[in-house]
Amino acid sequence: MTTRILPVVGETDAARSITTLLSQLPDAEPAGPVGDSTTLIDTLARLAAESIDELPEVVLVHERIGPVPALELIREVALRFPAVGVVLVTTDPSPGLFSAAMDSGARGLVSMPLSYEELAQRVQAAAAWSVGVRRHLGQGADVFTGPGGxxxxxxxxxxxxxxxxxxxxxxxxxxxxxxxxxxxxxxxxxxxxxxxxxxxxxxxxxxxxxxxxxxxxxxxxxxxxxxxxxxxxxxxxxxxxxxxxxxxxxxxxxxxxxxxxxxxxxxxxxxxxxxxxxxxxxxxxxxxxxxxxxxxxxxxxxxxxxxxxxxxxxxxxxxxxxxxxxxxxxxxxxxxxxxxxxxxxxxxxxxxxxxxxxxxxxxxxxxxxxxxxxxxxxxxxxxxxxxxxxxxxxxxxxxxxxxxxxxxxxxxxxxxxx
The missing domain is CATH 3.40.50.300 (P-loop containing nucleotide triphosphate hydrolases)
Known part of the structure; x- marks a missing residue:
């Protein structure tokens, strides 16, 4: 199964590092990086308006994204697009941040500098979760869907x-x-x-x-x-x-x-x-x-x-x-x-x-x-x-x-x- 991945990162060096490693993952189809939170929500809303199947399985959110803070952005994506697995990319993989990310709706956390093994593991886990949720949504689950008003x-x-x-x-x-x-x-x-x-x-x-x-x-x-x-x-x-x-x-x-x-x-x-x-x-x-x-x-x-x-x-x-x-x-x-x-x-x-x-x-x-x-x-x-x-x-x-x-x-x- 091909996994569609959308990286959300504004810093040039971090974007280059993330996209390079994503391109090496097996069965991965990474999109070009999105530079801010507003563009991400607009992109997901446009895709969701066509079909839930058009959404990427995984979204990688860099900790320094803006203008909406990363954890708030994760929470909004998890609420509005529950079929998308979100992974936080951070330089501070502390237990406190991990707990906060999970509370916000993230499906995983990877630390920088990036490790191929860790990134592959988190992406695969988030993608598998996303596929399961989409199967569940097809049965009429009680969740929000659609681009929003x-x-x-x-x-x-x-x-x-x-x-x-x-x-x-x-x-x-x-x-x-x-x-x-x-x-x-x-x-x-x-x-x-x-x-x-x-x-x-x-x-x-x-x-x-x-x-x-x-x-x-x-x-x-x-x-x-x-x-x-x-x-x-x-x-x-x-x-x-x-x-x-x-x-x-x-x-x-x-x-x-x-x-x-x-x-x-x-x-x-x-x-x-x-x-x-x-x-x-x-x-x-x-x-x-x-x-x-x-x-x-x-x-x-x-x-x-x-x-x-x-x-x-x-x-x-x-x-x-x-x-x-x-x-x-x-x-x-x-x-x-x-x-x-x-x-x-x-x-x-x-x-x-x-x-x-x-x-x-x-x-x-x-x-x-x-x-x-x-x-x-x-x-x-x-x-x-x-x-x-x-x-x-x-x-x-x-x-x-x-x-x-x-x-x-x-x-x-x-x-x-x-």
Missing amino acids: TVITVSGAKGGVGTTLTAVQLALAAKASGMNTALADLDLQSGDIASYLDVQFRRSIVDLASIQDISPRVLQDAVFIHPTGLGLLLAPGEGERGEEINERSVRQIVSALRNRYDVVVVDCGTQMNSANAAAIEMADTTVLLTTPDVVSVRAAKRMVRLWDRLQIRKAEETVTVVNRHTRSTEIQPPLIERITGTRVAKVTIPANFKELQASVDAGRMQDLEAKSTVKQAMWGLAGELGLVKIPEPTEKKQGKFKGEADRGSIRVRRGRSK
């Missing part, structure tokens, strides 16, 4: 700018258009998603904090299925329990959600900690909400600079959304774009709290009327961010869109084109 985080420049309301409406828009959607509350001390959607549920994100391997069944037990069809992963009712959620658990939770849903909207609140920083780093799109006033825009600039210093998100990779926008204010989107260095969304959300008050007071944002200009703007924003699935036009109604989400998007676009 889109993760979008919503953060506020400061408190009171409408972060949770926006996250809720983005998720509702995605779900209404036919996307399988989850909404996660990472505002761990003061999350309000349950209050906005009239939910009482005893489980929360904290129930997943100590679980090493989150299977679909475990995730299903922690997620509340809302009457709208949204999957809700709520913040804990006791704010102090938010401290149980750390960077490691968030990475695992977000990866599990990504592989279960087409769209995952994460409300990160306004306070930065290691938990929501990990979510922002993992997100495909990061939204930063601000209002058009000096205090909020300055806070947005501070937040963007903080993310850059923490190396979790660059300014140009952030989408700033202007809430409570009026044409009469001196601070307009182009100025906000220059101040923050971010890309400001084309869709702005108008200042019209009267439309929202009844739904907010009732705690039922899902009942917000379709004619609301605020809802139309937020659902139009969902379309701009790529969260809304646009149905194919039918022969009888060319150019027509089905669903409330699309009608809202059309109104926004028409309004802006005048």
Whole structure:
């Protein structure tokens, strides 16, 4: 049997050493080395979308790979692509690292400088394990498969700018258009998603904090299925329990959600900690909400600079959304774009709290009327961010869109084109 091997190593000398030795292994088919964690996940996702049989049997991960640390990368590969055997390559084959690698999902560990015998043994063992898992997957095992969905985080420049309301409406828009959607509350001390959607549920994100391997069944037990069809992963009712959620658990939770849903909207609140920083780093799109006033825009600039210093998100990779926008204010989107260095969304959300008050007071944002200009703007924003699935036009109604989400998007676009 031919063993397909994908080395993941960024250092030139280490890559040369690994590929040279791999080429000498019997029945081995090594691919060209992948230089970073992002490329690895994208490559595996593309192959998995074709067929599980297209995935390599073995992935070799060098300890100095980035930007995601090696052990976190191993954990994500093990969760998202369970049919791939991962082997860690390290200069420190200590018992502590071996234990940590196994806990992360690795199938073996080899030390550098590389030994032919050790490398062959670890690769063969990982490949045999991979073949067994694929045989098991063919019988319908309870594991995650597939390339995964889109993760979008919503953060506020400061408190009171409408972060949770926006996250809720983005998720509702995605779900209404036919996307399988989850909404996660990472505002761990003061999350309000349950209050906005009239939910009482005893489980929360904290129930997943100590679980090493989150299977679909475990995730299903922690997620509340809302009457709208949204999957809700709520913040804990006791704010102090938010401290149980750390960077490691968030990475695992977000990866599990990504592989279960087409769209995952994460409300990160306004306070930065290691938990929501990990979510922002993992997100495909990061939204930063601000209002058009000096205090909020300055806070947005501070937040963007903080993310850059923490190396979790660059300014140009952030989408700033202007809430409570009026044409009469001196601070307009182009100025906000220059101040923050971010890309400001084309869709702005108008200042019209009267439309929202009844739904907010009732705690039922899902009942917000379709004619609301605020809802139309937020659902139009969902379309701009790529969260809304646009149905194919039918022969009888060319150019027509089905669903409330699309009608809202059309109104926004028409309004802006005048």
